[in-house]
Amino acid sequence: MRRGIGGELILLGLALGFLWYGYGTSSGESAGFELYAPDEGVVRVVSWNVGVSVTDGGVALPPEAEAHVVSALGALAPTVVVLQELRDLDQLERLLDALGDEWRGVLGASYEGRRVAVLAPARALRALRGSAGDGSSLGFRLRLADELRLTGVAIHADALSSRLRNQQVGQAVELVENVDGPVLLAGDLNIDLDLDKRRDLFSDDQYLDVETYNYLAERFVDATLGTGSTAEPDRRLDYVFVSGGWCEVVAAGPWRRQRAPGMDHDPVVADLRPTAAATSR
Amino acid sequence: MTNSAIEPAIEVVGLDRHFGQRQALRGVDLRVSPGEIVGLVGPNGSGKTSLLKILGGFLRPHGGRVEVFGLEPFARPHHVMRRARFAFAPPALYDSLTPMEHLHHLSRIGGHRPSDQELTRALATVGLADRANDRVATLSFGMRQRLVVALALVPMPELLVLDEPTDGLDPVAVLELRDVLLRLRNEHGIAVLLSSHLLVEIEHLVDHMLVLNEGRTLFSGPPSEMIHTTLRLETSSHEAAKVALMNGGIEVRRSQPGQWLELDAGSMDLEQCRALLHAQGIELRSFHEHRPTLEEALLRRLRAEREVLH
């Protein structure tokens, strides 16, 4: 003795149809950066927090993971690399030796035992612009072509307090303020503004981070916007910002599955093609 | 019972139903034909409401066969409701609506388009015409009960199943309800299944009654068959008379020591009795037929059943 279930079956059919369309078709979600050989003239920027997370915070790149970092950077063949959480000058030298003779690097001051570094081929890396007082950022100048000089700042806004992070970012921006020419700001900002993660909806921390992001967004273009998480667990913490107009973003995003054991960040890559106007300046 | 060739409104054969370990109905049979009023009687927990809810398709039978107008109620409840109307107790109504709004909207479900006169007539039938536009929240329990009956009458069903319809009604209203049901049967040929505690009403109203006790059929038949008329005699010596009657081959069914002896009706006439007792020197003081009420008969049955079961 059963009652009909025609209505249920119709609704179930609708459910399957709707869910198939919703989940089964392309979500448009970025798969991140896919490795490829860029055209000549494309500026490949890599930002990578190579530190290892431990229960009470993070520690600098362990020596045993150096080879992995070198291998990944070798595959990417970047124009410029900004690293966060390097241990010391010896470690930077070992990395540069492994990358090849043409590579040069500069190391920032220590911030809680971890340092920011900029690595680039010797022909490109021209000068340091300065460093933020607390070691959280490092300014530099690259000469990418005869007519293209790029002023950059590598940053690791690592303070636990969002207020201090706000200051670190502000100081980093000051390093490249009033620069006449293309500007790059890359690094780990420790702020996650993903639209679908309002976990800290009512917290001051999130509020200040939002202010910080918008302070940057008012001045720069977020080159890796909408390309997904860069760090565990599901957070977008690493950014590449460029000043407007000098380049177009060819490809960008986190290069996934590149972490050595213990690492909690993917390398973030941005391939930038300078505009004709920028190269002819 | 009416002619079995007529399609019965209700036909139940060997109905079983349990709730967990508790057996609520066991092998119950019931047949209600058009134009017949059947009473459903039994103590609390005897399975009356379960039976009615199974007939309405609200509960699933666990054994046996249940058909209302040839349809399985649980499988096709709304088809059953095209021809049958159920009114369950206690009366559940929308407090914020008026009796007229209840009638107007509920009677339209299923496509009926009642005229205002039809609705007013239904309310008048149950004595609620003057409260037609008052909120139900302001009605007494008895008035709500009557409204439920009125709702069951629009549109006119072929089968009316009423669960305790006399609860909360005053004696006048009970009599009026009885008249309404009789008129429905006599004028419209409606089959009525009526569950009630008011045995006086059942006795005067129904053609057939089903008595349930602990889910079993205790009695099924016309009320008159349940009521056995007996002979009661009072004598000058209770015990001596009992012995004398038994020696004379007369079975004494019951006795109230010091008061009366009860024999099967027709087991002897007055003269025979007087002669038999006189021969033993016993004076016959009273000899009359005793007709118990339905309530007494039911209680007697229930006691007997209890003795058998326990």
Added chain:
Amino acid sequence: MITFELLKTWRSRRPHLAAGSIVFFLVLMLVGFYTYAQTETGGDAEFRYTFENQSYFNGLTFALYSFYFGFLLILPIFLIMECAAHIAGETASGTLFLLLTRPLSRAKLFAVKLGLTAMSAAGLAAGLLALSLLVGLVAVGWGALDLYPGVLQMTDRHQHLARDVALVRFALAVPFATVALMSVAGLGFLVSTWVRNPVSAAGTATALYLVMYVIAEIHFFKDLRPWLFTSYMPYWRSLFQETVDWPGLFRDASKLAGFSSLFLSLALFRLRGREER
């Protein structure tokens, strides 16, 4: 049957309660909005690097933020109450018997109540939005709609919509928001067919909604979030982008409709198969 259900709903005073609550909510929002604007633009900002300026606060911003919060927290609760009243309420009060003793199939009863709930959802969404816009117009004044990535997470980049464009997007938000609310209604119906006490049903459904809403907000549940309908509830906010991602919008709407249909299918199965004791 629809008119009967409408009459019952109207007389139950639930719509009045919802309207009163929405007005109260908007009053609080207005107070909060002015307080926030005052703090942000009155020179009280304690940190140095900020983007805030006075110009982007206007009646449309107010309406959007009011609708956003109201949509996520207030409308679902009223909708769940509506569902609980329709099924569990009728069951508990015994009036379900009154309906089912009429020639009315459970599927049709379900369909009528679902239709009425859909009307309620659309009415709640349209009512909240219309009232928000009205309050925004009267109290603040309309203008272009500028949205920045912010705490309210309406957008992940600066968006500028001219007033008329923004108003069209507001109008479009109602049907899309209704689709999202219907998934809450589906949940409400499902719980209401299992839990026969309306207060328990509304409480259970609200608790389930809030649990799923919170989990959808927590990034640690990365793998679980895509499978919760609450993750897609505010999907209509992408209407307030300069360039609307229509395929993405319809995909999310489809997911929500899928969840609604699934919940409703289970609810109907339960309602049709269950016994009424």
